Amino acid sequence: AQKVTQAQTEISVVEKEDVTLDCVYETRDTTYYLFWYKQPPSGELVFLIRRNSFDEQNEISGRYSWNFQKSTSSFNFTITASQVVDSAVYFCALSEAEDNAGNMLTFGGGTRLMVKP
Amino acid sequence: EAQVTQNPRYLITVTGKKLTVTCSQNMNHEYMSWYRQDPGLGLRQIYYSMNVEVTDKGDVPEGYKVSRKEKRNFPLILESPSPNQTSLYFCASSFTGTGRTEQFFGPGTRLTVL
Numbered sequence A: 001a002q003k004v005t006q007a008q009t010e011i012s013v014v015e016k017e018d019v020t021l022d023c024v025y026e027t028r029d030t031t032y033y034l035f036w037y038k039q040p041p042s043g044e045l046v047f048l049i050r051r052n053s054f055d056e057q058n059e060i061s062g063r064y065s066w067n068f069q070k071s072t073s074s075f076n077f078t079i080t081a082s083q084v085v086d087s088a089v090y091f092c093a094l095s096e097a098e099d100n101a102g103n104m105l106t107f108g109g110g111t112r113l114m115v116k117p
Numbered sequence B: 001e002a003q004v005t006q007n008p009r010y011l012i013t014v015t016g017k018k019l020t021v022t023c024s025q026n027m028n029h030e031y032m033s034w035y036r037q038d039p040g041l042g043l044r045q046i047y048y049s050m051n052v053e054v055t056d057k058g059d060v061p062e063g064y065k066v067s068r069k070e071k072r073n074f075p076l077i078l079e080s081p082s083p084n085q086t087s088l089y090f091c092a093s094s095f096t097g098t099g100r101t102e103q104f105f106g107p108g109t110r111l112t113v114l
Helices: none
Strands: A003-005 A010-014 A019-021 A024-026 A032-039 A046-052 A059-061 A064-069 A074-079 A088-096 A111-116 B004-007 B010-013 B019-025 B031-038 B042-051 B054-057 B076-078 B087-094 B109-113
Touching (some): A010 A019, A019 A111, A024 A074, A032 A074, A046 A064, A088 B042, B010 B019, B019 B031, B019 B109
Parallel strands (some): A010 A111, B010 B109
Antiparallel strands (some): A003 A024, A019 A074, A032 A088, A059 A064, A064 A074, A088 A111, B004 B019, B019 B076, B031 B087, B042 B054, B087 B109
């Protein structure tokens, strides 16, 4: 069965530091999708990125970047020059093409990021 | 505005008192699901529905029921709530067969069972 592991339960950094959140996944499928969601203190889930298993290109969006490496089954998330507003719980998730037609998300346990001023 | 709504947002109840958490989406999505979020465990799927009158169990279905009589609504029913169902609940929706796109999540319902 699929599994997502976020080994870092809590990370604390000082504003302007770079920080990387790790995500390691397990799947037997060759077709799958990886996601990152942000959960700010207000509680809602904010979609950040989706990546399919055939696209290993890294992606950058402003201060956010993602490193997808199939060889190590990892999909790490880096925030450059962190800000206090980045403080949140971040979830990595996986969906497999055959699970609910690709709709079911398997989540990691989440990483709580605290950015101090 | 495209959205998923849940009600109530907060609920404190007692063991054994039946309750329903409603979920509604206005995006004409076929797929809807319920997740619960617990510390250190992330979100786990309770039930899902591929379309009207089509529902199935997720990873943690015990103690829950759902129904899908209309496309837009997917209520979560706790017939006899117990303290271990104290959790944060999220409803989600998307188009079917499109795990390649984002799922839309509701704002969450924080349930406490005493």
